[in-house]
Amino acid sequence: MEDAVTLKPKEYASTQEVKWCPGCGDYAVLKAVQMALSQLNIPKEKVTFVSGIGCSSRFPYYMGSYGFHSIHGRAPGIATGVKIANPDLSVWIASGDGDSLAIGGNHFIHAIRRNIDINLLLFNNQIYGLTKGQYSPTSELGKVTKSSPHGTVEEPFSPGELSIGSRSRFFARVVDTDVKMMIEVMKEAEQHRGFSVIEILQNCLIFNDKTHAEVTNKETKADNQLLLEHGKPMLFGADNNKGLRLNGLDLEVVTLGENGISEEDILVHDAENPNPSLQFMLSNLKSPLALGVIRKVKDTTYDQALHDQREEEKQKSKFKSLDDLYLSGNTFTVN
Amino acid sequence: MEDAVTLKPKEYASTQEVKWCPGCGDYAVLKAVQMALSQLNIPKEKVTFVSGIGCSSRFPYYMGSYGFHSIHGRAPGIATGVKIANPDLSVWIASGDGDSLAIGGNHFIHAIRRNIDINLLLFNNQIYGLTKGQYSPTSELGKVTKSSPHGTVEEPFSPGELSIGSRSRFFARVVDTDVKMMIEVMKEAEQHRGFSVIEILQNCLIFNDKTHAEVTNKETKADNQLLLEHGKPMLFGADNNKGLRLNGLDLEVVTLGENGISEEDILVHDAENPNPSLQFMLSNLKSPLALGVIRKVKDTTYDQALHDQREEEKQKSKFKSLDDLYLSGNTFTVN
Amino acid sequence: METKTDVESVIIKFAGDSGDGMQLAGSLFTSTTANIGNQLATFPDFPSEIRAPHGTVAGVSGFQIHFGTSGVYSPGDEPDVLIAMNPAALKANWTHLKPACTIIVDVDSFSPKAIAKAGFEGNPLEDDSLADYKVIEAPITSLTKSSIADLGLDNKSVVRCKNMFALGMVFWLYNEPLEQTINFFNKKFSSKPLIAEANITVMKTGHNFAETIEALPSSTTIAPAKKAPGTYRNMTGNQATAWGLLAAAKKANRDLFLGTYPITPATDILHELTKHKWSGVKIFQAEDEIAGICSAIGASFAGDLAVTTTSGPGMALKTEAIGLAIMTELPLVIVNVQRGGPSTGLPTKTEQSDLNQALFGRNGDSPLVVLSASTPSSCFEMAIEASRIAVEHMTPVILLTESYIANGSEPWKVKLIDELEEIHPNTADDLESWSPYSRDEKTLARKWVIPGTPGFEHRIGGLEKEDVTGNVSYLPENHANMIQLRDDKVAKVVDDIPLQRVKGEKANRLLVVGWGGQFGILFGAVSGLQKEGKDIAFTHFNYLHPLPKNTREVFSNHDRIVVCELNNGQFADHLQSQFPEFKFERYNKIQGLPFKIKELQKKFNELLEEK
Amino acid sequence: METKTDVESVIIKFAGDSGDGMQLAGSLFTSTTANIGNQLATFPDFPSEIRAPHGTVAGVSGFQIHFGTSGVYSPGDEPDVLIAMNPAALKANWTHLKPACTIIVDVDSFSPKAIAKAGFEGNPLEDDSLADYKVIEAPITSLTKSSIADLGLDNKSVVRCKNMFALGMVFWLYNEPLEQTINFFNKKFSSKPLIAEANITVMKTGHNFAETIEALPSSTTIAPAKKAPGTYRNMTGNQATAWGLLAAAKKANRDLFLGTYPITPATDILHELTKHKWSGVKIFQAEDEIAGICSAIGASFAGDLAVTTTSGPGMALKTEAIGLAIMTELPLVIVNVQRGGPSTGLPTKTEQSDLNQALFGRNGDSPLVVLSASTPSSCFEMAIEASRIAVEHMTPVILLTESYIANGSEPWKVKLIDELEEIHPNTADDLESWSPYSRDEKTLARKWVIPGTPGFEHRIGGLEKEDVTGNVSYLPENHANMIQLRDDKVAKVVDDIPLQRVKGEKANRLLVVGWGGQFGILFGAVSGLQKEGKDIAFTHFNYLHPLPKNTREVFSNHDRIVVCELNNGQFADHLQSQFPEFKFERYNKIQGLPFKIKELQKKFNELLEEK
Numbered sequence A, B: 001m002e003d004a005v006t007l008k009p010k011e012y013a014s015t016q017e018v019k020w021c022p023g024c025g026d027y028a029v030l031k032a033v034q035m036a037l038s039q040l041n042i043p044k045e046k047v048t049f050v051s052g053i054g055c056s057s058r059f060p061y062y063m064g065s066y067g068f069h070s071i072h073g074r075a076p077g078i079a080t081g082v083k084i085a086n087p088d089l090s091v092w093i094a095s096g097d098g099d100s101l102a103i104g105g106n107h108f109i110h111a112i113r114r115n116i117d118i119n120l121l122l123f124n125n126q127i128y129g130l131t132k133g134q135y136s137p138t139s140e141l142g143k144v145t146k147s148s149p150h151g152t153v154e155e156p157f158s159p160g161e162l163s164i165g166s167r168s169r170f171f172a173r174v175v176d177t178d179v180k181m182m183i184e185v186m187k188e189a190e191q192h193r194g195f196s197v198i199e200i201l202q203n204c205l206i207f208n209d210k211t212h213a214e215v216t217n218k219e220t221k222a223d224n225q226l227l228l229e230h231g232k233p234m235l236f237g238a239d240n241n242k243g244l245r246l247n248g249l250d251l252e253v254v255t256l257g258e259n260g261i262s263e264e265d266i267l268v269h270d271a272e273n274p275n276p277s278l279q280f281m282l283s284n285l286k287s288p289l290a291l292g293v294i295r296k297v298k299d300t301t302y303d304q305a306l307h308d309q310r311e312e313e314k315q316k317s318k319f320k321s322l323d324d325l326y327l328s329g330n331t332f333t334v335n
Numbered sequence C, D: 001m002e003t004k005t006d007v008e009s010v011i012i013k014f015a016g017d018s019g020d021g022m023q024l025a026g027s028l029f030t031s032t033t034a035n036i037g038n039q040l041a042t043f044p045d046f047p048s049e050i051r052a053p054h055g056t057v058a059g060v061s062g063f064q065i066h067f068g069t070s071g072v073y074s075p076g077d078e079p080d081v082l083i084a085m086n087p088a089a090l091k092a093n094w095t096h097l098k099p100a101c102t103i104i105v106d107v108d109s110f111s112p113k114a115i116a117k118a119g120f121e122g123n124p125l126e127d128d129s130l131a132d133y134k135v136i137e138a139p140i141t142s143l144t145k146s147s148i149a150d151l152g153l154d155n156k157s158v159v160r161c162k163n164m165f166a167l168g169m170v171f172w173l174y175n176e177p178l179e180q181t182i183n184f185f186n187k188k189f190s191s192k193p194l195i196a197e198a199n200i201t202v203m204k205t206g207h208n209f210a211e212t213i214e215a216l217p218s219s220t221t222i223a224p225a226k227k228a229p230g231t232y233r234n235m236t237g238n239q240a241t242a243w244g245l246l247a248a249a250k251k252a253n254r255d256l257f258l259g260t261y262p263i264t265p266a267t268d269i270l271h272e273l274t275k276h277k278w279s280g281v282k283i284f285q286a287e288d289e290i291a292g293i294c295s296a297i298g299a300s301f302a303g304d305l306a307v308t309t310t311s312g313p314g315m316a317l318k319t320e321a322i323g324l325a326i327m328t329e330l331p332l333v334i335v336n337v338q339r340g341g342p343s344t345g346l347p348t349k350t351e352q353s354d355l356n357q358a359l360f361g362r363n364g365d366s367p368l369v370v371l372s373a374s375t376p377s378s379c380f381e382m383a384i385e386a387s388r389i390a391v392e393h394m395t396p397v398i399l400l401t402e403s404y405i406a407n408g409s410e411p412w413k414v415k416l417i418d419e420l421e422e423i424h425p426n427t428a429d430d431l432e433s434w435s436p437y438s439r440d441e442k443t444l445a446r447k448w449v450i451p452g453t454p455g456f457e458h459r460i461g462g463l464e465k466e467d468v469t470g471n472v473s474y475l476p477e478n479h480a481n482m483i484q485l486r487d488d489k490v491a492k493v494v495d496d497i498p499l500q501r502v503k504g505e506k507a508n509r510l511l512v513v514g515w516g517g518q519f520g521i522l523f524g525a526v527s528g529l530q531k532e533g534k535d536i537a538f539t540h541f542n543y544l545h546p547l548p549k550n551t552r553e554v555f556s557n558h559d560r561i562v563v564c565e566l567n568n569g570q571f572a573d574h575l576q577s578q579f580p581e582f583k584f585e586r587y588n589k590i591q592g593l594p595f596k597i598k599e600l601q602k603k604f605n606e607l608l609e610e611k
């Protein structure tokens, strides 16, 4: 990114009144994004936010950058066009669990597979907020909502599992209650070249309040959150004395000092391992819930490869202009 | 399924002329399906084949059962309606890699997640056949096709990986050159209650000939195919003396008798393990390629759960008829 | 019991504890609405006891306002929208609740204690005693608190602002501006700017909240005719649609299948039907609109009465699959609850602008039947009609309703199942004479076969079908023939629908033409002028394609014809292309709002007087 | 050099080794085509040397047939379809290849040895010497073999059947029946039923193969006017569309972006453009049509000249996103190469039945510009026109072409880039006067801003926009105003397009109206009658919405007007609703085939003579 006067986080905001319900988890995300961009020192005209439809998809209106509030589920398509057309931009998607995983599921998995350099914020409140509370593809089995008065009968997706199944190169999970963690992860995502998915466990206090409470509650979070750091052992708990170890192909929670367990036995997080097996297991783990950057693997990006191919063809082609093309091959003359 | 006079495989055929190119892998699949149904003794009126668009999607026309050749990518939607409306039917989907994984990707992952009792035959020829040879989401990186004269620049999906990432309960992989294997796997899929995906490595001799040759060739197949059987050690090779073992979280090919390796060291296939970790690794393995039923886990099906919920409500509801409903609550009378 | 509200007026009641500031909220709403030129009547309703205990029914303070463009003669009986700031406020209005009305409750106030204090046995939000109403559960107290948490006000001052949250929501629902109230506060609290800011912020928060959750305005729309004796109940159009579909399935002796994806303002049909699993209805909440309609097509193929429901943008996504239903000649009911367009447009506002899409929005020559409902309760009949035509004529049918009637309510004369006519699906029975595409002589409908039936195995699909056999055919003459057959089949529906009726003399100076959910208002406007002796008549279309047989006749003998619709003239264009011999003038309103009687009458008078 | 083929005729050449049975294939085709009433002329062309070596050019045997409904006076010059059974056959015709023609080759015969024997340096299928042609690589020999492998014939007899594979393909391409040939074999080989069966099976296999791979028929369509002096080349419509888009991007000084998903018969535009990455074109083969158009909308937002290409069913999927482009007022070119509908319909056949979808197929009032191309080479101009209007008027533009001209070819007069007019994108420059939705006075177009430009940061989206600011607005008056502005903006395009022209007298007995790719044939039919002195005139529309300014005038003063189109009367309806004062009669053909001059003239004569 080019040199520019550092903007303060607030200077990334638009002048539009923020309309989310007071207390909605979306506010914290907005704040984190503005702080991350400020810390990264990206000029705001270089930032483009694309979204679909949903409460969370109002996001672009609240950023003073370029923005596109598109149609339901299609943000990855729009953003792909933006990035290919203008690879200099820092392109972000703000999207809900319905937007990305219900109607937009196909674009979501394909964008991941292609590894185009875009950052997707997945606001996972496990509900359709904007349409007043129907179950979403991430609502837990049995969930009672407006459209499932007798409980749902379908398994939810796990966004991490689906991402890795779609060849993800960058997947992270954060909670809306931890702005600091969000900022760090967002910065890492933005600096990673490729498609980065950040799943945000976001609270919708109106239609699905406290759905992530077990993980985010002050009282329980130490035991339920596993904060991953690349190269660090997977320790957690109020006293940081619990850890994960591999037992065959199962992840097992153990306590340091018990049964002769020492830090040696604890798995060390390797986000950069191209083999996704352990990251896949981590993304599926229910308790503790893995947070932070779960997978981050370097790879060619789609936009870069497309660009390189064009440049190579420019060098190689026998045509240097359209006139060359038009006059090539079989022409004939009428007098 | 009810008692019926056993039909011969040929009696499952329609009278329509089969129009695929002679030598196309699709013929073998057709044959295998007819043999499997015959062996399962399912009356043909109880069978419904649904497809999208593509060469492979012509499949329903060649079956004497009920059939629906729908629109591109939407077979899972149509089939879901068929199954919910009429759960007694044996519902099958015939679909190409483009149909299921390009335009139909979203329905594919959702049908898997919901676990509705349908069997999907995924004809993976790694190309768009019907439209004369563009790359598909399973074409290998760098593939030269009509729409990628300079090679593709995107990673393909691995259908197994994507299925497992979508919460698959049944995933199998077969080759079109092995009718016997196809029959066995199809029978298993049909008898499994839930959404079963069978990826068929299918040869398109016109637009992508020999793309699976390394795996299917007589000369090389013994070394490249790992035939999985539930409960059996993962052995392969011309002399059946190669095997897989777990090395940390990597699958490693070893040779019996070398370096002190004995059958004890070889992994035993557990298709029914709900923990998908090993199956996930198996589905990603390139050499040898895992064939057969990779994952098969019992779970409630969507159609059954929906049905049960209706029945339960029938019992519980205060309404026994629509008249009850119409006259319930706040009515008033005009004289 | 006849409600005295007019089609164009709304009754709102603010109710809460005496300390909740309901009188202020009510009067601020009153002055804004008066200022923008509405008629109004109010009824402030204080607790009778001076110091009634907090949280009791006796302590409830209410303010009812009835406002609209015309016909507002009294504060009205029962509110269209009740704001209940606590359980007691709900209880106090319990016997004056008009079913299908909207109830906004402050859920934060529904503690077990408060519920008991109000005299409820259980939590009325949790049992099904409010099943007949549209309840919006808003955490008013907590949102009020958090919206102004950083102003540093004491708790009492904060809580005192919550009336403004309710007011903000109501302003949003009825499109009224906030400026006047903002000015009021700035002036009133010029010396306490913090208090002014708090009130204004909370009001905006309520306003934003309503926008965020796509809250929908309610209204009472009344069928202008005298009510026949019988049992009635209030219903919204969406509820009536749902109930009509249940009835149609029963009368056709088929299971009902709904494949859908939520979208405002159609979602309530899903919400309603999903409550009635006891009736056997099969509900599939799909991953998107395409899967929704495709599942319905699959269910139809498998023998269910299949339905998909949506609104404009969702309709756009369904068009490819509608083509498939046309080609496979399967019965299918597609309900489009119209909202403001284009694109995402105005999701909570009413409009009639999806007519073109319904008539023409598909590739190829692709005829189908298009119906519309004219009032909330007519949604019941038209849902049955759509189902009947679909299964008897083997065709997809689009039923257009619109936000205004889908959310509006009116009394519906209860129809018991035995009072409804049977529906006769065109089912195959005789294997000898059957082919997949053999047709009924009269209707040209092909037969409906249920997979599972031995002997009838067959294949259908989206490629052109051969006549009779249904095999794939690329033959030129066959294609021409099939295009004609599909067209004729839809055209023949005309023999099976009622004739178009006219209210008024046969020959007139002016014929007013309407369609869809603006019936009540158009009827009111024309009736009024007729009573004044004006030379005006009215005809209203529920059957949009094909048009009733006598349509040409209906248009004859009027000097002028004006088509009134909430779009840019789509029905007028449709008529004009079919009846070039008449000149269709247009009165179009595209504001996301229903017509008003006054503006219509003004226009009609102009047309009557112009030379 | 003027080709002597007529618009309605096709030249096919079967070429192979003397032993390949080309004469038989040719004459079987001839007798079938004669039997269904075609005019024809043939030219069998044997090797001059009696025993020319196998696989050499000298040993090639050819059979050329020129057939059609009219104007077939000679076997013609260069074939529209060449069947080359081996490299030598290709080489023998090398100098008589009409660029853009279809070449069916038996790839099995292209061994390095055979290639060398034919005198090629490298494999012509692998270098780019055939870049100008539509090559269908069919493994004829191997498919022939496998299709009859189980008959137990000797290899020689098997291989001898491969001419029937080629014949089967050609029968499919030109919709000709197989029966006659089947009878021929059954009779000829009545004593050798196995041989009969083998020939028939192989023919069917070729036929099925062509169907399976959605092979498209080729034809030469000739602009009827005299050719101006200059440099020409043959081009198909799809190629011309691709090249036109390249030119437009250059003239607008923007990068070209194509977001698309393959679909017959539009895929060749993708195939063509993707070859030209050297020019800077950015190609995104998306996962479906929705992602295709959405990527284009995103690219347009980001400043590229953005295009999406498709056919009917894909168009249906794009309609929701088209609404978004309308609301966000972004430039976008949407090319629909029409095929037979409804639904999957007839993917390889031609039709003009997506006009309604183009005009009306969206939710809400959603105006945009609709253009069409009239001949293969006019696709070049119209692709530029579509791009020009899109970026100068800030609107999506739908360009309708159709299978017939997209695959048909004609000579195109090469336009060098300097000969083309500049295109002036309506780019924002002055920050002072700019707002996201401020408009150009003349065109009403808003400004195009490229993300990355400091100071112009703004947000757009699908909710209704506030005038000038582009903020979200739910206000009634604003909505009405914006609906009007969007309509006016599109209407004003009329000031920027050519007037409608008429061929013939101002006042006539009969005015023939056409649109789109049937131009050449309609022109031919009318010209013929005019030469006979008939009182007939012709006007052809390329601009379908808005219609040229003088359209009303053009329709005046003719006794009768007949609209001729390959659908059920969609353009006629469109005209009728706008010009009720004229009566538009209809001549519709819906067979998946283009018009024929004879049938048109018959109809016109009837209309001329009727009272």
Ligand SMILES: Cc1ncc(C[n+]2csc(CCOP(=O)(O)OP(=O)(O)O)c2C)c(N)n1
Binding pocket: A053, A054, A055, A056, A057, A072, A095, A096, A097, A098, A099, A100, A123, A125, A127, A128, A129, A130, A131, A136, C261, C262, C263, C264, C289, C313, C314, C317, C344
């Ligand atoms: C094509 C289309 N279908 C449906 C809708 C209605 N709709 C808008 S947002 C939404 C889901 C919102 O849920 P989510 O994406 O999780 O976002 P949230 O509001 O929870 O942030 C739905 C169903 C729409 N606007 N467009």
Ligand SMILES: Cc1ncc(C[n+]2csc(CCOP(=O)(O)OP(=O)(O)O)c2C)c(N)n1
Binding pocket: B053, B054, B055, B056, B057, B072, B095, B096, B097, B098, B099, B100, B123, B125, B127, B128, B129, B130, B131, B136, D261, D262, D263, D264, D289, D313, D314, D317, D344
């Ligand atoms: C909506 C729509 N988009 C595109 C197409 C064109 N199309 C038909 S089949 C196909 C892909 C075929 O590939 P695949 O699904 O892999 O099947 P195969 O032919 O290889 O068996 C495409 C792009 C279509 N028919 N409909």
Ligand code: SF4
Binding pocket: A019, A020, A021, A023, A024, A025, A026, A055, A056, A125, A129, A130, A203, A204, A205, A206, A207, C212, C213
């Ligand atoms: S409804 Fe839920 S998700 Fe939407 S703004 Fe309110 S709290 Fe947030």
Ligand code: SF4
Binding pocket: B019, B020, B021, B023, B024, B025, B026, B055, B056, B125, B129, B130, B203, B204, B205, B206, B207, D212, D213
């Ligand atoms: S084109 Fe390929 S996939 Fe299609 S029928 Fe022929 S061989 Fe099979």
Ligand SMILES: [Mg+2]
Binding pocket: A054, A096, A097, A098, A123, A124, A125, A126, A127, A128, A129, A136
């Ligand atoms: Mg959500």
Ligand SMILES: [Mg+2]
Binding pocket: B054, B096, B097, B098, B123, B124, B125, B126, B127, B128, B129, B136
């Ligand atoms: Mg394929």
